[in-house]
Amino acid sequence: MELCLYDPIAGYYSRNSEQFGKAGDFYTSSDVHAVFGRLLARQFEEMWQALDRPQRLEILELGPGRGLFASDVLDWSQKKFPEFFAAMNYTLQESSPALRAKLGETLHEHISSGRATLARVAQTLLSATDPEERPSAAIHRACESETPVIVFANEFFDALPVEILSPRGKLHLAFEASQLTEIWLPPTAEELEFLDRYSVQAEAHERIEVPLAAQRWMAEIATAVRQGFLLVIDYGYTRSEQLAGRHRGTLMAYRQHSASPNPYQAPGEQDLTAHVNFTALTAAAEQAGMLPQKFVTQSQFLMGIGERTQFADAFEQCRLPQERAKVALQLKHLVSPIGMGETFQVLLASRGVEPDRTAALSGLRFGR
Numbered sequence: 247m248e249l250c251l252y253d254p255i256a257g258y259y260s261r262n263s264e265q266f267g268k269a270g271d272f273y274t275s276s277d278v279h280a281v282f283g284r285l286l287a288r289q290f291e292e293m294w295q296a297l298d299r300p301q302r303l304e305i306l307e308l309g310p311g312r313g314l315f316a317s318d319v320l321d322w323s324q325k326k327f328p329e330f331f332a333a334m335n336y337t338l339q340e341s342s343p344a345l346r347a348k349l350g351e352t353l354h355e356h357i358s359s360g361r362a363t364l365a366r367v368a369q370t371l372l373s374a375t376d377p378e379e380r381p382s383a384a385i386h387r388a389c390e391s392e393t394p395v396i397v398f399a400n401e402f403f404d405a406l407p408v409e410i411l412s413p414r415g416k417l418h419l420a421f422e423a424s425q426l427t428e429i430w431l432p433p434t435a436e437e438l439e440f441l442d443r444y445s446v447q448a449e450a451h452e453r454i455e456v457p458l459a460a461q462r463w464m465a466e467i468a469t470a471v472r473q474g475f476l477l478v479i480d481y482g483y484t485r486s487e488q489l490a491g492r493h494r495g496t497l498m499a500y501r502q503h504s505a506s507p508n509p510y511q512a513p514g515e516q517d518l519t520a521h522v523n524f525t526a527l528t529a530a531a532e533q534a535g536m537l538p539q540k541f542v543t544q545s546q547f548l549m550g551i552g553e554r555t556q557f558a559d560a561f562e563q564c565r566l567p568q569e570r571a572k573v574a575l576q577l578k579h580l581v582s583p584i585g586m587g588e589t590f591q592v593l594l595a596s597r598g599v600e601p602d603r604t605a606a607l608s609g610l611r612f613g614r
Contacts (some may be wrong), residue, residue, distance in 0.1 A: 247407040247509070247518050248459075252341065256514045259342040259405075274401055275479075275544070275586060276315040279576035281560035283318025285551045288559065289609050290319065290396055291330040293475050296603040297394045303333050303474075304389040306365075308467075309402040310338045311345060313352035320356050322559070336362040337388040363388040384466035394598075395474040397467055403527065404480050404519045406463065408497065409437055409456040412448045426510050444526035446488045453495045455520045461530045468534030473598030476536060479544060481589050482522030496521035524591055536595040539610055545587030548580060550612030 251258045275282040294303050310316050316336055323331040336356065340346050346364060356362035365386035387395065410417035415430035416437060437456045441447055448454040468476060483493035499506045501516040509518050528538045542550075552559065560577050564570040579585035596604045604610075 250509075250513045250516075250518055251405060251407075253514070254343070257342075258514050258517055260344060261514065274311070274315075275580055275590075276311075276318065276400075278579055278586070279560065279573065280314075280318045280322075281552075281557070281573070281577055282548075282580060283315045284322040284559035285548055286315070286398075287319040287322040287327065288555075289477075289551050289607065291323065291327045292607050293396055294330050294333065296599055296607065297474065299329070299333070300394050301333055302335060302389060302393050303330075304335045304337055304387060304393050304395040306337045306339060306385060306387060306395055306397045308339050308385070308397065308399040309405070310340050310349060313338065313349040315400065316349075316362065317352055317356075320353070320362060331361075334361065335389050335393075337365050337386075338362065339365040339367055339386055341367045384463045385470050387470070391470070391472060395471055397471060397474070397476045399477070400479045402480070403457075403460045403463070403478065403522045404482070405517070406457060406459045408460075408520045409433075409458060410453050410497065411437060411441065411456055412453045413450060417453070440526065444485055444523055444529065446485070446494065448494070453497070455495070455497060455523070457520065457523055457526065460522065461526060464527050464530035465534050468531045468536045468595070468597075471536065471597050474596070475599070475604075476531060476593070476595045478522075478527065478593040479547075479590055480522045482524045482527075482591050484541070485523070485525040493521055522591075524593055528593060528595075531593075531595045536597045537599075537601060537604070538593065538595040539604060542592050542594075542610060542612070543588050544590035544592060545581045545583065546612045547592045547609040548587075550609045553612060554608065 249257065252260060254260050290305060294300070297303065305319070307316055316338060320331075320334075320336055323334060338349055338353070340349060349364060350357065353362050357364065365388060367386055385397065389395070411433050412430065416433040418429050418431050420427045420429050436458065440456050440458065440461075441454065445454055445456070487493055497507075497509060497518070497520045499509050499511060499516045499518055501512060506516070524541060531538055557577060560573050561570055564573055581587040592609070594604075594607070594610065
């Protein structure tokens, strides 16, 4: 999975920057409408207020893709929240050479002004089990470690490599007769402990993911946040949902907006993803000293942010009724259960922030 996605030459994310959007293989919330970034800009500004309006605040986006989200946040903040914008330092951490080049184009103005920075990222072994082979820090900040930070990860953790366990053992791949062949070997103690603690044991004919790479990333990210927030938006599940029989085996391939359960069909030419185990991810953040909030859906989160202004961020530039109707449909797709609203979950955690201030953030208030 790591080779297919991140190999510097042949990896899916390394070869080109055209995977996103209607013409690509999949789309993210930022591809639907700029209101996603505008609402998050409003939430980031609230977080800055909760941190007592520091003179400098770093926003670190992991896996920013083509930079649409960053562009929407920066442009809207500059227009609507000038004091917040003046304090903002936006860092983009992207390892794909093709996507880094695209980021340079999309955010040329903000990078030239020094408001946005492309982090220096070397190719690392995301899934290495040997501590000597793993990077010393999973994140690369442009500001000093003492600077308050908001780490933002939208559809980042679902693309990290996973281990696969079944009653037959742990999945490995062999190469026989010019074909990839699945073989099963004994799992490690760490993998079995993960199942006992955060997941479920696979029953006959089941395959369960063990996302150890995601756990290591979360531990290193949370440790690096001395003061600030962590905001993760992704599709995923909790352990209780697995115990109820859901999300038991979620590794999928995506190509031209079609899903396939076959990860071996087109190595390097299709996206590979696995749903995020939010129970495990939250535990890793908490063990590193962060204070997680109760899960909310993307629908609840965005409705909470937009409720007070009646989503003026979405409709401000609409001049004709037809334009307003189109934007309303795009917004509905972001928040409705039949769109992306209930599929995506939101994990928000903080460190060095008054708990009452974190709980009062508008993204957490909907439905209270």
